[in-house]
Amino acid sequence: MRRQLFLLLRLLLLQFLSTLLPLVECQNSSSIAPIADTVFIPPYNYTQCQESNTFQILDAQRSFNASTSLYSLNVTGRSLISVANLSSTGTLYASAKAEVMLGNSIIYSHLAPLCPDIVGGCPVRSNDTVEIQHEFTLPNTSLPVGDVIVRYSTLTGEMEPWLCLTLAPVGYQHPTWKSIFIYLPIALTVFAAFVSFFASFATVPDTDHDVFLFTSNYAMLPATLRLKTPGFFDLIYHAQFIALLGQLNLDYPAFYSLFASNFAWSFLLFPTRWIPESVTRALFEMGLANSTRRLDDSPRIAVNGTGMNNFAMAAGIDINSLFITSFIVLLMIMAGCLLVCLIIWVVVRCMTWYAPHQYKAQSTKVANFTIGIILRVLTLFYLPMMTLSFCQLMLPAPVVILLFAALVLVFHIFLLYGYIAFVLLDVRPPSLVFSDLTLLLRYGSLYNAYTDDHFHFFLYGLIHRIITGALVGWINIPGLSQILVIFFSESYFLLQHLIRKPYASRHVNMLHILCGCFRIIIVALSFVYIEPFGIADVSKQIVAWSQIILHFAMFLLVLFAVPVRNLVVLMTGLADDELYEKSAPPARMAWWRRKKGGGQRSIGVSTRSEDDDDDDEGISRSAPLPPLTNDTSRMSLLSNLQSTTTTLATTAAPLPKRASDPPPQPPPHQSDIQIHSNGWKTAGKKRRSFFNIDEDPANILLQEQQYHPLITALHVNPSAAPNQSQRPSSSTATIPSFSRKGYQPALAYSIDDP
16 A cells, blocks of 8 residues: 555656656757847747747747737647657656746746647647647736737657747737726816816906907917916827827837827727728728737738738727728717807807897807817817828728828818918918907917917928828838938927927927927837837837836826916916016007006016016006007997097097198007006997997097097098107007008007907
């Protein structure tokens, strides 16, 4: 009995040692490079561990189910030697070892007999075709993202290496971190939109809470712009930048496409299961991409560019459906905006029945407001439509889809914004684009944050998006060309911000320069992914993690911390101090109304930003002046008469004694004007309630004593050339008036209605 027990224990021990010893000897005797030093050369999805193998690989496939963390490999080849289950002595087993590396550490290592992995089992004769299958489940890990690299090595019972290969990386993303990557930027975007809207609503007087007023940024102070920045658009643009970098034809780490696909919502790309399946069937022969991500699958149409293909697979959308998915979502958003504008128009029409004098003119504003809202949507998704329409034109598709892509590219990308640029650049003087409410409501979202001298800076942004979108959408371009052009485009765009400082607030300029520096660094790090460099995957993963950290540092430290600071300023009542201590209302402003009681304040009128030289000395006026305007053709005669009479009566300014006398010279530099006032009142041709006058213009002209100075002033020849040597004194009541065709001096002025 004891002898039998001893023999049984001896047999079990020998069997255990015979399973372990072959692989241990293999690892010690063979010169196999570590997994971390493995370099993969596309398009091969594996690399052999050693130069001489007794197994000729014909095909190697692997798949990874992200939901179950199940990894499967399948290797097909031809054996050059015979393989048996046991050695000739009957003491050693043929064995296989699977090692899994996630990130830069080994998380799984498993030793097992070889024959169960061979389809058909053992023995294997020489020159036989062999298929090997192996499956395992990845253990739980807290790493947010990383590449899964698997090495599979075998050893025969005779201690001879048979098969050894390292499979190309598979991207892994932790489910919890995936939710964070998706919903945290969305939450930050919604928060920034709320703060921006609240800043617009809180920095205007109670009587001016007009949706048409603060949505157009009419008469917005530079400090108000600072409290509204960064806004909704800024965070969307950065999310689009992240998604765009994940679509380049570069040799990224496998997980980078998964990370970039978390921001596919900024490209209007959502899982298309909610789109009617009949639509996709009518467009393409194949349906949507399968929910299980197989890394070896290729799209229905061969695509040379791998970046867009990997991005589409990671997003769960077929590459042939990217454009139509984004286009349908864009149409739905525009339809929703039109519905909201229709509701606003119906409300305005109903209010017109009760107060026709007050709300009759609002119908026209609703139409212009609707145009502006649609333009905002088209501008917000300008880069996605540029990229995806170009990509669609590179792929064979039905004629209808190609026609839609061509129409979007021609009309949306080029003709529409070309027409808007022509209209805005034709306006003279340029500052008129800031005081004409019609232009602001329609096209103001393009330029209303810039200074008077740089309102055309929006063209730089459009050209920058055209270049980057075309390079990425042109999927057959090598990745080196794509990253070079994007790097130089981002550098030039940043340089223009540094030189021109286009925004009306110095703080906003600094914010955009800081964001530009972040983007330049992130793009520069992407040069590591160029294929000819042949950098190991572990090194590329470190660079990719650095880019992710920079992205979220920009989100949290810049695009989130600044709105939090702005919200604290607004909620604690410190906004008034910021608005009125250093803010200088630009000369383009038709009025600046301050709701702050007590004391007089010095308000500098300047076309420059709030932080330009504060020591400029100008001409001071002690009496409040009505607003400056630029487009007299849009004003009513009654407002002109009343406004000019008020100016002449309050300032006691000298008037020309004869009609032949030339009018005084207007100020050569409006930035030198200083106005001391305890507040201006707003007025306009439609807001008669501010004047409480319903008199007929003919009756006004009959009141000779009150309006005689005004009638005399209206007879002044407006075309008379002013004397350039004259400079108005502090009591001069001359107000410059402008038109679309240029400057024309006149005494009468008008007030645009906000």
